[in-house]
Amino acid sequence: MSSKSTLIKSSTAVAGLVVLGLLAAPAFNAATSLPVEAKSSTALSPMAYAPSSFAPLVEKVRGAVVSVQVRREASDSGLSRREFYFDFPDLPGTPFDEFFKRFKRAPGSKSPHRKKRRGVAQGSGFIISADGYIVTNNHVVKGGDDITVTLDNGKKLKANTIGVDKKTDLALLKVKNGHTLPYVEFSDTEAKVGDWVVAVGNPFGLGGTVTVGVVSARGRDIGQGSYDDFLQIDAPINKGNSGGPTFNLNGKVVGINTAIFSRTGGSVGIGFAIPASQAREIITDLKQHGGVTRGWLGVAIQKVTEDIAESLNLDDDHGVLVSQVTGGSPADKAGLRTGDVILDVDGRNVRGPRDLARKIAAIRPGVEAKMSILRSGSTRELTVKIGTLSDSGGKAPATDGGQSSSTGFGLQLQPATDGKGGVMVAGVDDGSQAEEKHIAKGDRILEINNDKVNNIDDFDAAVAKAKKDGKRAILMLIQRGKTNRFVGLSLSKDGK
Incomplete structure (x- = not known):
């Protein structure tokens, strides 16, 4: 073993x-x-030591x-030990991808389609x-x-x-x-x-x-x-x-x-x-609410290591270093800059990136938070009006146990943090039409129906407009690396 x-x-x-x-x-x-x-x-009376019995x-x-x-439903590919796969992961949506999907199974296989079982x-x-x-x-x-x-x-x-x-x-x-x-x-x-x-x-x-x-x-x-x-x-x-x-x-x-x-x-x-x-x-x-609303700041951050703390003349390595600020984000509007060190939020020390993520997520959107930051060797205070982080949990339809995301296409989205526009795909639900169309984590959605998408609100507005106009599908322009491609997604397939 x-x-x-x-x-x-x-x-x-x-x-x-x-x-x-x-x-x-x-x-x-x-x-x-x-x-x-x-x-x-x-409540039972508190006991300092183990009780003689836990039965009560x-x-x-x-x-x-x-x-x-x-x-x-569970997928059953029905593969035999003799079957094999070709693996060309960088060909989604191309004729070669379709070719290998059709012929990736061994000769004599009855069907390329997965069997469904309960x-x-x-x-x-x-x-x-x-x-x-x-x-x-x-x-x-x-x-x-x-x-x-x-x-x-x-x-x-x-x-x-x-x-x-x-x-x-x-x-x-x-x-x-x-x-x-x-x-x-x-x-x-x-x-x-x-x-x-x-x-x-x-x-x-x-x-x-x-x-x-x-x-x-x-x-x-x-x-x-x-x-x-x-x-x-x-x-x-x-x-x-x-x-x-x-x-x-x-x-x-x-x-x-x-x-x-x-x-x-x-x-x-x-x-x-x-x-x-x-x-x-x-x-x-x-x-x-059937879902969770989290606060959003709009920064890319990294841990303050011992070396970084020393270079910034910090007494210890608490806090987080801001490596990027999203344009138009709450952080940007509050004046937060690349190179700032966030030391505390509402008087509570920030111990690291995950600690900041939890602290910001716990603040209701629209609430103003006080932040202590270090900039160019000086400590200063900023007030940030917290934004809303897109959450993929959402209210779950009674028929799918929470599998669908807030987009309705099986997409989990987050704001782009590099200033290049669009919204980023943070995850793709198994079995969703987004997965079927080979959309993957890390893809950037640039346009929907020829309208530019600069944030998640733009995405939601474009989808809502398409529905209002009676369209049965949307056409998304997606960027992966240096390559752009169009993907069509049905507005009815996910029951939305």
Whole structure:
């Protein structure tokens, strides 16, 4: 067996981690527990040391923990071991690309089209209100068109996706029950390193599994995105625990289990949970708006290294160095310049690029933020009116579990930061028409229907105009490297 660690996300192997609850786990027939009545959220008395038994805590919270089963289409290429591929990645949209798509399979293959089959993924979740709102991970429900939630008493309920946030891997579901449901609450206090924690979830389809451990570390960056701020826990969690809660000894949720580090695919005592302090605000946005609105500054930044700090006569290496300012952005309008060092935001020190990204994202668009910057050896104050960052989570249609992005074409967009205009493709959803047309991360969208696109508002306005004019498709001019090409995208294919 290879000694390398793996990251399995949407069935994709990447080095480092195992994201939980993505693969269909075997189902086991377990004894059905008695119905659980809704309990109040009265906290248990804090305990400085491990209790003689965790049973009272588990009895209190387990009724609010659910198993999540997601049915979705899975691709089956039907390849034999003798089949092979030609790989010419730089030919999308060309006759050669079409040629190799048609003839990339071995002689005798019946069809170049992938077969579609139904797959089932399992994960965990927890109820946060008596009327049936449920928190889980986005990767648990991603691409799902049929979501079933199993309560602790064995009752099965259909769930709808209210909203998802891909950037933090969170999703909010809703079930209809007709009766009040037991629920739990997020903790108002930060979990500390060394605190006891109890994880409850559905590993490998074994619902109601309880494990115990401690908070091993805080603020972990596991390379999943700009907003990584994970708790590290040693309570054993496995595939199927994704989206499940980690509780403190008061029965409050301190984290949402999301990933593990493993060389075997099973728990080795290194798990990662989204902290409650981050999840609470995201879930509130999803519940109220179906999506998440984040603040936007409009700068490219880099870490202040020890050498850079020394060259700038900084006492330490906190802060971030501005390497580029987007024209017309909030930063540009506030007078921020290339070479400035952002030291703090609203009186809070900036520890690095990810810390600044989280701080700015947490500020509501339209709110003015105070920034301390270092410029030419002098400290000065700037006031910045925060803008809106385009977010790909958006409100998820009930039929696709949050797979579509805010564009409706499977495109995730972000402003161009190099001053060359257009908007940048930050990501492309699997199976979307954008993927079918070979649009890729890093492409620059310059025009829509011959109208220049200089920002995301221009993009949205051009699409809205095309719809208003009764057009069935839009024509986009896309730049990749030094090459431009046109791509047509249907306005109806994604149901928009």
